[in-house]
Amino acid sequence: MSISHGSLPFTEQINFFRSKVDLPTRAWTDIYTVEHDSAFVVAGASKRDLLADLRGAVEKAIAGGTTLEQFRADFDQVVAKHGWQYNGGRGWRTRVIYETNLRQSYNAGREAQMADPELRKRRPFGLYRHGDSAHPRPQHLAWDGTVLPLDDPWWSTHSPQNGWGCKCKKFMLSQRDVDRQGLSVGPAPAVEYEDRTIGVNSPNGARTVRVPVGIDPGFEYAPGRSRLTDAVPPMRAYDPLPEPAPGAKSSTTAAGLPNRRPPGALPAPRPARADRLLPAGLPDEEYMARFLGEFGAAQATPAVFRDVTGDAVVIGRELFTNAKTGALKVAKRGHARELLLLADALKAPDEVWVRLEWQYALGKAVVRRRYISRFQVEGEAVPALAVFEVGSDGWAGITTFAPDANNPDYLDQLRLGVRLYRRGAPDA
Incomplete structure (x- = not known):
């Protein structure tokens, strides 16, 4: 089922997507969680011109409301132009690119709206609603109807989308909405974590990530949240090329995210x-x-x-x-x-x-x-x-x-x- 749009463009969604920069990658694991807030990627698209054309097709879908079939036609033209040999079948690959980008940019636009201080005063709660997936995830069904304050930490890892193909949504509620719908606020569902291995077929090798049970690796974040005004910036300014020093250690990247230790040593001089x-x-x-x-x-x-x-x-x-x-x-x-x-x-x-x-x-x-x-x-x-x-x-x-x-x-x-x-x- 393809995503449908209303008659008016969703400004926050469009602005979110347009402010991304193109980032070449070789596998979907190269970019993870909040890094997607700033980067547009298509797994395996490592050439700048190819990525720019793919981005144009996605932006056309977001800003113009084109259907999945129309996107597929644009995708085919880009692939033919660049001779791109991509992994996976055409139907599956185009659906993943189209739906993930549209849903996550939509969710980021909604997060931007929910961050408005005046609106939060009137509607301080968030409601989790399960989507209409043909094969629902048990945990997502269990979270349906959960109502929590918008600043509850649970939302930082459980704000939809929570997996590939997930259609769950998050809505704002006032106290009157909560009472009228017969809902209750809290407590937050218990969060259990599990270790998952990703990137088994990635050129950079496999690694283990820790994610909440019920959430696919890479989706354990609130889309767009890292861009909002309440996000805390890293303390230090970035020096792009640090000078060597005895015993120098590296524990964080410039964005303040954990540094994934590179696989293997550099080749010999x-x-x-x-x-x-x-x-x-x-x-x-x-x-x-x-x-x-x-x-x-x-x-x-x-x-x-x-x-x-x-x-x-x-x-x-x-x-x-x-x-x-x-x-x-x-x-x-x-x-x-x-x-x-x-x-x-x-x-x-x-x-x-x-x-x-x-x-x-x-x-x-x-x-x-x-x-x-x-x-x-x-x-x-x-x-x-x-x-x-x-x-x-x-x-x-x-x-x-x-x-x-x-x-x-x-x-x-x-x-x-x-x-x-x-x-x-x-x-x-």
């Missing part, structure tokens, strides 16, 4: 010639020209470079200039001699990671792509670490021969998000 280190004391123009030349670019002629995943990075003089003054700042961080190693990291990375970061200065989320490589440079006792990161808000890079940079705990600080590529992997 690759040998590099001594001349990959540039001479000291060269003019900034020379350092810049040597870096640009690695990609076929020049000072006045930018070049489009396609990385190992097929994504495009524009290489040009602007990478090294001050946006306001136009002055060169090649040697600003003191790593000008190692610029060719930075180029090597972009051209032939050990790993490529992509993730979503909220930039408070910009008031929006951005997608960052990080290229990591290590090199054993001829004549150097310690392997070099080179990291190039690029996003819609600019780029950053580090190169270092510091011994601490090869500390596994420090390296794990850099290996965050979704790994799209690993040197030597069968699908690399």
